[in-house]
Every structure is written in structure tokens, then in C-alpha cells.
Amino acid sequence: MIPYVRRKQILEEVEKKDIVYLDELVLTVKNTSLSTIRRDLRTLAEEGQIELLRGGGVRIKEDAYETPIETKKMLNIEKKDQIARFAASLVNEGDVIYIDSGTTVFEMIKYLKHKNVKVVTSNTKVIAELDDALFSCIVLGGEITKSIASIAGPITETMLESMFFDKAFLGASGYSLKSGINTHDLKESKKKGIVKNNSTDTYVLADSSKADRTTFCRAFGLEECIIITDQSNEILENNAKYFVAPEPLMDHNQKA
Structure with a gap:
């Protein structure tokens, strides 16, 4: 298995469980030796993507800060694409939409390129995708946080207060009942x-x-939005409006 794939699997496992131990990773990352996993962990730690804990534990290095976009884009790639594809299908011709920062929301762009819509965004990654896009785009002004490819702050807020959208597509670090x-x-x-x-x-x-994840700041309540996800859970079933994005149909050339 090539190093990129191994490290992606490690990051996905750590993201799921918050803290993972070395012996768990040996079982999860198939056909990989203990010494190879140790080397991968050291590499990820040197890149600032994970934190090595005493006792053989590993966790995503984020503390009170957002996980860098270069780390997040390696996590749950198939699920993000599944969610983004479905979200883009909700956009109608002529809509005015907001595209937030975040890796999952950014994945929508490739499915919107041939739609005649107006996009307003605070996601700096969108700029590089505009050359072959049919949609018109307004990129908000404000303070750029390069690590998460996001524009925010007082200037951004002032601009947004005078704009109104048919649909907004937002990212989040987590959601919970509390x-x-x-x-x-x-x-x-x-x-x-x-x-x-x-x-x-x-x-x-x-x-x-x-799911059931709490970070620093509450943006708004579960009841004030519609969540698009890849899997239902008790929190959503009892407290929110939500869609479970369908898995894409398998290509005829793919093996079942």
C-alpha cells in the first residue's frame, strides 16, 4: 500500500474516534507492519496533522483551532463527494446561493459548473475553479485564514448583511443537541x-x-437548518430535518 493511502486511512480512523491507539491502527490498516505505521505517525506528526500522546495514543492536532484544510481534504473523501453531489442536485437554475468555506461544501463546485446560478462565497478555493464555470460568482471581501481557505471578519459580515440567498450551503466542525x-x-x-x-x-x-461533536462556538440550533449527511443517527432522527445523501450508482465497468 502506498504511503498516501496508508496515511489517509490513519487520519480517517483518528478523525472518527478522536483518540486511537497504535494496536488499533495495526488491525485497521491491513497488511502493514507496526514499524511502518510508526513511521507514518511520525511523518504525520512532523507535518502538524496529528499529535502523538503518551501510552501510544494518537489524535488530530487541532486543540481550539480548526483542522487545516490540507488535513481535512484527505478525510472521508467518498462521503464528502456523496454529500456534495446530492447538495448540488438541490440547486435550481437561476438560484442565488451561498457556498461556505469547508472541504465538503467546496466539493459541490464541480457539480455546479454547468448551472446558470449566482454563487456568493467565502471559500478561497473556489477562485481557482472559475475559468470553466458557467455560474457567476461574487467572492466576499474580508480577512483570509489561509489554513482553512476561508474569508471572514467584520468586512465579510457587513457585506453578507445586505445579501439574501435562495439556498445556503454551510460547513461545520460538528453538531450536537447541546x-x-x-x-x-x-x-x-x-x-x-x-x-x-x-x-x-x-x-x-x-x-x-x-455527529454529536462539540467544538468552540455555536452558530445556530439544529432546528434552524437542514443537515445533509451520509448516515442517519438518533440525534438527527429526533431533533432535526435532514437528508441522507444516496450513494452514487456503480459504474458498469466497476466490479461489485
Whole structure:
């Protein structure tokens, strides 16, 4: 197995469980020796993506800060694409939509390129995708946080307060009954709240690793949005409106 694939599996496992131990990773990452996993862990730690704990534990290095986008884009790739594809199918010709920062929301862009819509975004990654896109785009001004490819702050908030959207597609660090839709950053939280208030429909794209997860700031309550995810759970069934994005149909050339 090539190093990139192994390390992606390790990151996905750590993201799921918050803390994972070396002996668990040996069982999860198939056909890989203990020494190889140790080397991969050291590499990921040197890159600042994980933190090595005493006793052989490993966790994502985030503390009170958002996980860097270069780490997040390696996690749950298939689930993110599944969610993004379904979310894009909800966009109608002529809609004015908001695209938030975040790796799952960004995945929508490839499915929107041939739609005649207006996109307003605070996601700096969108800029590189505009050359072959049919949609028109407004990129918000404000303070750029390069590690998460996001624009936020007072200038962004002032611009958003005078804009109104048919549909908003937001990212989140987590959601829970107590903390609602939440994020690591106060500016991001405030931005999401303004967008939600100015949108006819607000969708939060959150794969199953975000369930029952609380981070620093509450943006708004579960009842104030529609969550798009890859898997149902008790929190959603009892407290929220939600869609489970269908898995894509298998290509005829793929093996079952």
C-alpha cells in the first residue's frame, strides 16, 4: 500500500474516534507492519496533522483551532463527494446561493459548473475553479485564514448583511443537541449565523464523523437548518430535518 493511502486511512480512523491507539491502527490498516505505521505517525506528526500522546495514543492536532484544510481534504473523501453531489442536485437554475468555506461544501463546485446560478462565497478555493464555470460568482471581501481557505471578519459580515440567498450551503466542525451547529472559530460562527438568517433554505453539509461533536462556538440550533449527511443517527432522527445523501450508482465497468 502506498504511503498516501496508508496515511489517509490513519487520519480517517483518528478523525472518527478522536483518540486511537497504535494496536488499533495495526488491525485497521491491513497488511502493514507496526514499524511502518510508526513511521507514518511520525511523518504525520512532523507535518502538524496529528499529535502523538503518551501510552501510544494518537489524535488530530487541532486543540481550539480548526483542522487545516490540507488535513481535512484527505478525510472521508467518498462521503464528502456523496454529500456534495446530492447538495448540488438541490440547486435550481437561476438560484442565488451561498457556498461556505469547508472541504465538503467546496466539493459541490464541480457539480455546479454547468448551472446558470449566482454563487456568493467565502471559500478561497473556489477562485481557482472559475475559468470553466458557467455560474457567476461574487467572492466576499474580508480577512483570509489561509489554513482553512476561508474569508471572514467584520468586512465579510457587513457585506453578507445586505445579501439574501435562495439556498445556503454551510460547513461545520460538528453538531450536537447541546451545541447545535458549531465551529472552532468565533468569526466563522458569526458568519454562518448571518447567512442562515438571510437564506430561504439553509443546508449544513456534515458527514457522519461530525455527529454529536462539540467544538468552540455555536452558530445556530439544529432546528434552524437542514443537515445533509451520509448516515442517519438518533440525534438527527429526533431533533432535526435532514437528508441522507444516496450513494452514487456503480459504474458498469466497476466490479461489485
